[in-house]
Amino acid sequence: MTIVWWGTAICLLINIVVGLVFLTSRKSSEESLLAALLFGTTGVALTLIVGKAVGQERSVDIAVVFALLAAVLGVAFARFGWFDENKKGDREP
Amino acid sequence: MSILDAVSAALLIVAVFFFAAGTIALIRLPDLHSRLHALTKADNVGLGFAVLAMILQAENWAVVFKLLLTWILIIASGASVCFLIANRARREAVPTKQ
Numbered sequence: 780m781t782i783v784w785w786g787t788a789i790c791l792l793i794n795i796v797v798g799l800v801f802l803t804s805r806k807s808s809e810e811s812l813l814a815a816l817l818f819g820t821t822g823v824a825l826t827l828i829v830g831k832a833v834g835q836e837r838s839v840d841i842a843v844v845f846a847l848l849a850a851v852l853g854v855a856f857a858r859f860g861w862f863d864e865n866k867k868g869d870r871e872p
Numbered sequence: 873m874s875i876l877d878a879v880s881a882a883l884l885i886v887a888v889f890f891f892a893a894g895t896i897a898l899i900r901l902p903d904l905h906s907r908l909h910a911l912t913k914a915d916n917v918g919l920g921f922a923v924l925a926m927i928l929q930a931e932n933w934a935v936v937f938k939l940l941l942t943w944i945l946i947i948a949s950g951a952s953v954c955f956l957i958a959n960r961a962r963r964e965a966v967p968t969k970q
Contacts, residue, residue, distance in 0.1 A: 780873065780929075783881045787922070790888045794895040801899050809904055809961060813911055816953065817898070820915035820946055821891060824922045827942070828884075831926055839938045846945035853953030857960050 784832035791825045812856050819849030876928050883925035890918030902969040904961055912954040916947050 795817065802814040823845045830838020873881075897910030923943045930936045 780877045787884045794891050798895050798898055816911045820919050824919045842942045846942045850949030857956035
């Protein structure tokens with residue numbers, strides 16, 4: 780069963796790498812936020828599955844914290860972190 | 873390999889399928905709004921299947937509760953962040969492909 784967990788973890792890691800390579804080729808800041816969303820969901824799944832593969836029970840706690848931080852990060856970006864190249868200096872939410 | 877392990881493995885394969893669908897959609901879809909859609913829906917379903925596979929292997933109820941809490945938090949944050957970003961994108965007039 781351990782091999783199944785590791786195989787799933789590697790597939791998820793490939794997903795994250797492909798998504799990140801795609802998004803780093805983009806210039807706009809709203810596209811880079813999608814990388815944060817990708818990390819939010821896929822990263823939590825990866826934490827859970829790798830924790831299961833190595834038999835570390837506390838990875839579930841780490842995943843809960845990641846899930847909480849993903850929400851805070853997205854809300855903070857949508858309100859304060861949205862850079863517009865055409866309107867520099869005008870960053871009122 | 874018991875029946876429970878086999879069901880878990882099958883659920884993990886379904887989860888990987890949904891995660892792969894999300895990543896392929898992220899690359900293939902044309903604009904920000906449809907990419908948001910792909911990331912917040914397909915990936916959440918994938919995480920749901922992965923959590924389900926892990927619940928079948930969980931030793932006690934505390935772990936089951938924490939796994940479900942993780943999934944619910946990710947779903948709630950995905951839905952609200954998707955709404956916030958799409959709303960902000962509409963106000964900033966991010967172009968959409970027709």
